[in-house]
Amino acid sequence: MNSAVSRLLTRAAGIMIVSGVVLTAAVVPAAATGYSTIASGSWAYVDSAAPRTSFVNPQGNAPVGAQVFASGTVHKFKSYVTFDLASLRGTRVVSATLFTNEVTVADCSTELATQAWLTASKRTPTWAAQPAEELRLPGPGQGGPCPAPRVEWDASGALRKALQEGRSSVTFAFRLPDAQQSDPRFGRTYNPQAHLTIEANRAPGKPTALKAGNVDCGQRKVVGPGGTQLSAVATDQDDSWLTYEFAYWPTRHPDRRVTLQSQGSSGYRAERSVQQSDLADATDYAWQVRAKDNLDTGPWSEVCRFSTDFIAPDKAPEVSSKDYTADAPPGSGGTGVPGEFTFKANGVDDVAGFYYGEFEAYIFVPADRRTRSATIVHTPMRSGPLSMAVRSVDAAGNQSPTTQYRFWVASNQPRVTCTPETGYLGTPRDCTFSSPSPVSAYVYSFNDGPAIEVPAGPDGTAHATVVPAAAGRFNVVTVSAKLGNGNFTESNAHYLNVDEGTPMVEVLTAAPIVGKPLQVKLTSVLPGSTSFTYTWSDDAPVTVPVGADGTAVITLISESPYTKQLAVHTTSGEIESGTAYEYIFIATNAPEINSTDYPRYGYSGEVGLPGRFTFTAAVPETVSFTYTFRGGAPVTVPAGPDGTATVELVPLTQYGNDIRATGTLADGTITQPALYTFYAHPKEPRLSCNANRPSPGERFQCTFTPVQSNVVAYVYKWGQDPEVTVPAAADGTATVNLVAPGPGDVQVPFTIWSVNNLGYRSEALSTGITTGPAGGGKAK
Incomplete structure (x- = not known):
């Protein structure tokens, strides 16, 4: 490359977005598609001034359009970027964008019209041998200032075409339109590290x-x-x-x-x-x-x-065994003794196996394909009559009717004898194990203890010593015999006769009563007992020593009446005897209340009529009684020589006539309370008036008629007026004059009670009289 071109291509710094040959940057995928960005792996340009020279991966930026060099020579350029498509094989391109950034622009007043073309692959393009331009990409699009920080083209169709043709790479040409290609005003350079952003979908794989x-x-x-x-x-x-x-x-x-x-x-x-x-x-x-x-x-x-196959086998299988037959006792085999059982298809051709089990068929065994039969080895663990349920099944899982094969297993559980047969807690028992079958050992456990194996002697027996030490439970030796084949027989449970040495309890005090000591004699039974431990009602346990004669006398007191529980056991070393339970009735020390005038819970007398009530002491030491009547203030009366006291009380209402009384003993002790309830007949007066719905201001008369005996006066309250007392006539009645208040159509309250010659009042009659212009029924 000549130095002028090199300076032109490197005078502006390129914006390197991604370094390296190929970059795939996945982002969060949308539904059914994935996004990735790959960078161009190589680039090249061609120069009209060097038509047979190829410029591949040079330093500098990618030139597009015409440039005038210092020598005055006009150079026309096209640039090419190549992408590896390996990451896109097997995908369907939904959309793709080719983009890069401008580095230099000769004249920012000219429009951006750089084209991107899909080209035929050519490793070393030259101006004289340019790759064919197959498909122009829609665009360009740009945004921002000049030079444009991002110029992009829609590469969707071009990528689809390349992938459909099976290309492993794709090359895009950057060039100007023919009308601008030779005009230096439109010349530009681009970052040769171009990128493709692709939205693609990969179909699901083969299941x-x-x-x-x-x-x-x-x-x-x-x-x-x-x-x-x-x-x-x-x-x-x-x-x-x-x-x-x-x-x-x-x-x-x-x-x-x-x-x-x-x-x-x-x-x-x-x-x-x-x-x-x-x-x-x-x-x-x-x-x-x-x-x-x-x-x-x-x-x-x-x-x-x-x-x-939806058709089940139509016949139940045949079941047989030479080892375990249906013979009656003593039967055959024994627990822990294996035996063979043979199942046959019973003429059904497509039987694939059998389900079997004691009483319910749930274990599967395949059938021999040739004979359509199966033989299993089963080891019974219970003696006596048993049943094996067997069903045949075809390859589809269809099952036949069930055959119940019944057989009798001989009893071979070991025998247990213990000496002594009966004894107290703590008495060792020598137990002998024997078996009707040849055995090598026995495994036994006592109560909830561990399993212990003891070898059988030459005579087939074994011995073990157990000590019953716990009261309140069954003491049981459980033993199984170990056969020569290593299996164990059915276990045998031997229950020991155990005397728990429960102590005896004798109540010495006749008629125990609240607050008074009572004596109880305890007698030990368990040999070697050194102490009694007793619990009285809900009190904490108390331990007392056993006397030389094996007894102890304890004193108890109850502060409440009725039945109380006394629980007692003795202790001998680390062994506790059985517990004796004695239920002792404790009589109350509350006084007794009686009345012939007003019996308990009954209706008698009448409201305002006095009655006599007698308090009788339950304890001889009672010196006085304190009582309340209807929740009133306490009243104390002395007890007579006979331990009684009589008081007179007057019921003032029909209900709520409760008497509560306690006794006070000579030492100041207060007894339990007694409750006495009675009812008095209601004796409220009757009322009749001579006006029906009196009008406001109207005068009318009302007559009071007694129900209470010996009435001497009435007290009434009319509306908001104060209470008024009127004397009763010789016949016990009284008549009063009243004035109806206003306004009308209201109910005026009217309350009346009577008083007898002793000053006791009756129940009150509470009613109302309706006033108004219209007539109505008489007041009642």
């Missing part, structure tokens, strides 16, 4: 991991009742959500192709059900699947196959 149900493609799959699930996995580099298209058809009728769709995530298994109703019985089917994103459809998978 893999095809399965019909849980059977891989290539293996024989027979579909039974209910149909099957077809599934596969497809991946897409641009989209995470795919539509799967499953297709299936009878192999003899490919024209009956059925397609079903399903949604799934890229890289994850997608499924689609094929229902039995959509399939024909005894038919071979082929199927395949492909995946689609929002823009493109991937290739079909390989073809897989399945067949159908």
Whole structure:
């Protein structure tokens, strides 16, 4: 390159956006597409003044148009940029933009008209041998000042053409229109590091991991009742959500192709059900699947196959065993003793296996393809009558009726004897294990303890010592025998007779009462007991020593009545005896309240009529009684020599007549309270008036008639007037004159009660009289 051209190409600094040969910069993908930016890997220019020289990857900027050198020679230039398309193979271009930036502009008043052309590939272009210009890119577009910081062309069509033709690279030419090519005023230079921004979509890949149900493609799959699930996995580099298209058809009728769709995530298994109703019985089917994103459809998978069989075996299988027969006791074999059981198809041709199990068939064993039978080894772990359920099954999973094969397993569980047979807690027991079968060892556990293995002696027995030490539970030795084959027999549970040494309890105090000490005698039973521990009601446990005679006497006090629990056990070393529970009734020390005038909870007498009530002490030491009546102030009365006191009380209302009383003992102790409730007959007076709805200002009369005995007066309150007392006539009645207040159509309250010759008032009658211009019924 001559020095003038070199200076021209390097006098302006280029804007280097990306360095390196190829750059792919992925951004966040939109649905079903991916964005990337790649940089040109090489560039070149051609010069009309050097028509046979090729300028490839020189230093400097890319010239376009005409330039006049110092010598006066006019040079016309075209520049070329080349991109590697390896990253775009297998994609569909949605859009593409070619862009670079201007470095120098000869005259910014001229329009920007630089063209970009897709050219035929040519490694070393020269002015005399320029690559063919095949397709002009729409543009240019620019923005901003001059020189333009970004000039771009639409490369979508050009890239699609290059990729469709299978090109591995693409070269674009930068040139001016023919009308401007020779005019130096339009000359420009560009950054030779051009870029392509491409929006492209990659179709989903070919689905893999095809399965019909849980059977891989290539293996024989027979579909039974209910149909099957077809599934596969497809991946897409641009989209995470795919539509799967499953297709299936009878192999003899490919024209009956059925397609079903399903949604799934890229890289994850997608499924689609094929229902039995959509399939024909005894038919071979082929199927395949492909995946689609929002823009493109991937290739079909390989073809897989399945067949159908909806008819179940119509006969239950035959079951037999020489080792375990249906003979009655003693039966055959034994627990832990394996035996063979043979299953036969019973004439059904397509049996593939059998399900079996004790009582319920759930274990699968395949059938021999030639004999359609299977033999299994089963080891019973229970003696006595057992049943083995067996069903045959074909390759499609159709199952036959069930055969229940009944057999009797001989009892070979070990025997256990313990000496002594009965004993107290803490007494060691020597237990002997024996078996009707040859055994090598025994494994036993006591209560919740660990399993311990002891070898069998020459006579086939073994010994173990256990010590029952816990009360309140079953003490059990559980033992299994170890057979020569290493299996264990059914276990045997031997329950020990254990005397828990529960102490005896004797209440010494007759008729225990609240607040008074009571004595209880405790007698130990468990040998070696050194202490009693007792709990009285909700109190904390108390421990006392066992006396030389094996007893102890304890004193208890209860501050509340009724039944209380006493729980007692003894302790001998680290062993606690059984617990004795004694329920002791504690009588209340509250006084008793009685009345013949007003019996408890009954209706008697009348309101205002006094009655006599007697308090009787429950404890001889009672010196006085304190009572309240109807929640009034407390009143204290002395107890007579006979421990009683009588008071007179007057009920003033029908309800709420409660008497609460306590006794006070000589030492100042207050007893439990007693409650006494009674009811008095209501005795409110009756009322009648001679006016119906009296008008405002109208005078009228009302008569009071007694219900209470010995009435001497009435007290009434009319409306807002103050209370008025009037005497009763000899017949016990009274008449009063009243004036109806205004305005009309109101109800005026009227309250009346009577007073007898002892000054006791009756219940009050509360009513109302309606006033108004219109007539109405008499007041009541």
